[in-house]
Amino acid sequence: MFTRVSFVFFVCGFLVAADSLPSRTWTSKVGTTLEAEALGLENGKVQFKTAEGREIPVALDQLIPADQKILIDTFPEQPAEVPGFKSPAKLPHPQGEITEPISSDDTSSYLLYLPTTLAADTKAPVVFYGGSSPVNKRKIERMIKAAELTGTILAGSLENRNGVLNSDAYKNTLASWNHMKDSLPMNPDRMNFIGGSGGGARTFIMADSFKEHCVGAAPFVGYVPGKLRWDKQTFFFIMGGAKDYNRYSSAIAVDQVGAKRGIYRPYPGGHSDPPNEVFTEALLWLYTCDLYLNQEDATSERERFEARFLNYLKDDLNDQPQIAYFWTDHLLNTCELKGTAADGFRSLHTDLGKISKNTRYVEGRLALQKLADKEYTSIGGGSKKKHTTDSITRAANRLAENFSDVPEIAEIAKQMGEATD
Numbered sequence: 001m002f003t004r005v006s007f008v009f010f011v012c013g014f015l016v017a018a019d020s021l022p023s024r025t026w027t028s029k030v031g032t033t034l035e036a037e038a039l040g041l042e043n044g045k046v047q048f049k050t051a052e053g054r055e056i057p058v059a060l061d062q063l064i065p066a067d068q069k070i071l072i073d074t075f076p077e078q079p080a081e082v083p084g085f086k087s088p089a090k091l092p093h094p095q096g097e098i099t100e101p102i103s104s105d106d107t108s109s110y111l112l113y114l115p116t117t118l119a120a121d122t123k124a125p126v127v128f129y130g131g132s133s134p135v136n137k138r139k140i141e142r143m144i145k146a147a148e149l150t151g152t153i154l155a156g157s158l159e160n161r162n163g164v165l166n167s168d169a170y171k172n173t174l175a176s177w178n179h180m181k182d183s184l185p186m187n188p189d190r191m192n193f194i195g196g197s198g199g200g201a202r203t204f205i206m207a208d209s210f211k212e213h214c215v216g217a218a219p220f221v222g223y224v225p226g227k228l229r230w231d232k233q234t235f236f237f238i239m240g241g242a243k244d245y246n247r248y249s250s251a252i253a254v255d256q257v258g259a260k261r262g263i264y265r266p267y268p269g270g271h272s273d274p275p276n277e278v279f280t281e282a283l284l285w286l287y288t289c290d291l292y293l294n295q296e297d298a299t300s301e302r303e304r305f306e307a308r309f310l311n312y313l314k315d316d317l318n319d320q321p322q323i324a325y326f327w328t329d330h331l332l333n334t335c336e337l338k339g340t341a342a343d344g345f346r347s348l349h350t351d352l353g354k355i356s357k358n359t360r361y362v363e364g365r366l367a368l369q370k371l372a373d374k375e376y377t378s379i380g381g382g383s384k385k386k387h388t389t390d391s392i393t394r395a396a397n398r399l400a401e402n403f404s405d406v407p408e409i410a411e412i413a414k415q416m417g418e419a420t421d
Contacts, residue, residue, distance in 0.1 A: 087118055131198075386421075
C-alpha cells in the first residue's frame, strides 16, 4: 500500500464502464508504491482494489505520468451523469420555447422562457430583464445557455424602457412577478435582475425595491441612481465596456455593494451590450453565489447543477481553458465547494492550473478589478464622455504590458486607460 502519502477517501458513485486493469505496481510522484488492481476512473480519482479486497480511491494526479497515461487510455473519461429528475406537472406554457407576450394585468406584460431543466422538486430562481428598451426574443435568447445549465426561469417586461417613470417600471415588474408567482413553479425569494444603461440603473432600483426577494443583480453600462440599499443576500455582477462613459459609476457601484458580494467585469468596447459569453458568465456567477452561499437546503439542485456544469466546463469550454479555470477557481474558493462533489472540479482545477496562461488569466481578472477600484472610484461617478486621466492611462498601460502574455486581459486593460467613448 502507498505509504508516506495522505489520500482522501470518499463514498464511490458509479465508475466509468471499462475493463479493470490486473493487479500491478503503481507508483506515486513521491516514489511510494501500491500493489493493486485498477477498477475504474471517475472525476480525477482512480479506484484501486488490493489483494485483501480493500478499495482505495487515489487522485490520478498523484501518480507518475506513465501510470496516469495507462489509466487514462484504459478508462476514457465519460460525461458526469446528471441525476434524474421529473419536470413539474401541468405547466401553463411549453418548456424550451420563448412564449409570446403574457399579460400580467391591464397595463403590464412579459416574455417568458421555461428551461427544459426545470425540476418538480425545486422552485426555480428567476432572471427578469429590464433594459433601456423593451425585452425581445433576441435578449432572452442570449440568456438561455445559463438558464438551461441552472434551471432558471427567464422573463422580461415589454413596457419598461427609458422614459418610463421608475415608479411605473416597478409596478410593471411587480405585476409580472405576482403573475408568475401564481402560475409558475418559481421561488419568489430567488429573484435576479439584469439590464443595461438606463435599464442598468433600474436593475439597481429593482434590487432595492425587491430587496427581500432579490438574490442577484447584473447591471451593465449602468449607474446607481441615488441612495439605495440592498439586502445582504444580494450579489452583484456589474459589467461594462472598458471604454464606456459610465465606467466610473460602475466601479463605484462595486465599492458601494462591497467586495464580498460584488464583482466588476469590464469587456472590450464602449457603451454597448456585453458579448453573449459575458451574459452567460454573469448569470452563472449570480446563480452559483446564491446556490452555495445563500441556499442551505438545496442538495438535489446542487447535484444536478454540478454534473451539468462539470460537463459544460470540459465540453463547451474545451477550447477556452482559461475560462474553465476561472470557474473551477470560483467554485472552490468563492463558493467554497467541498466534499465529494468538489473532487471533479478540484481535479480539473489542478490540471488546468498547470498551464500558466490559465492562472495568469484569473490573476488578470483580479488585476482589472483592482485597477478600476483604485483609479476609477476617485473620479466621482457620473457619465463622462471622452474622459480619462494621465494616472488612469499610465496604470492601464502598465497592466496591459504586465499581461501581454494574456491577450484578453491586455486588450481590456489598454482600453480601460483610453478616453471613454
